[in-house]
Amino acid sequence: MAGHSKFKNIMHRKGRADAVRSKLFSRLSREITVAAKSGMPDPAMNPRLRLAVNNAKAESMPKENIERAIKKASGGEVDAMEEIRYEGRGPGGVQVIVEVLTDNRNRAASGVRSAFAKNGGALGESGSVTFMWDRVGKIHYPAEAGTEDAVMEAAIEAGAADVESDLVKPDIYEDAPGHTIWTAFEDLNEVAEAMSKVLGDPKSTAIVWKPQSEIDLTGDSVGVLFKLLDALDGEDDVQQVYSNENISDEDAAKFAG
Secondary structure, three states, X not given: OOOHHHHOOOHHHOOOHHHXXXXXXXXXXXXXXXXXXXXXXOHHHXXXXXXXXXXXXXXXXXXXXXXHHHHHHHOHHHHHOEEEEEEEEOHHHOEEEEEEEEOOHHHHHHHHHHHHHHOOOEEEOOOOOHHHEEEEEEEEEEXXXXXXXXXXXXXHHHOOOEEEEEOOOOOOOOOOOEEEEEEEHHHHHHXXXXXXXXXXXXXXXXXXXXXXXXXXXXOHHHHHHHHHHHHHHOOOOEEEEEEOEEOOHHHHHHOOO
């Protein structure tokens, strides 16, 4: 998958590792709390919570943080949390989807709107972008999980829709080197559990937005887009950012600093 899913932790964020990790833990905690509130507080009985906890463990989030996030679901403050989606475009017409989890709709809207306005983007109406994307399941395994053939065989047996193995990509990519398994929206949990029995626990498992097409972006527009994505990612209420740019490795490296 092209776009921000690959570039979220790109080198333009170097020197901010601690801040980035703190933000990641905060996002994971919010997702665990909301997932626990949406169903049973037991991961074995709550698929969404199980995914959230597994993703937190994959990022080495401390056990006590996970337990605290689950217990927080019994508190009244989580009742005010809203899941909101914003859609817009960046430089070159790149499509951008922003998923927010917030207890203050006005604050979230203001932050997202400001990030777009100050960095060459424009917010659109609901549905103006997502009709050109698919809502699918995504499972990621590191390269050492198995060979391309082994992962492909496990994915086919589990009922996955597609597999992409990128084993020689440079390390600026969040998901590389490794294997990305795509599933239908409704099949994610079943496929993830089946593959775990063969390959072990995945690095991450999530429901994501996948673009039906990509937009080529070159030159200075790449730098502007990186600033937009970084600004959005820096908003406390933002959980995930997706975009459909296709950028060469040369331009990615040039504007990463």
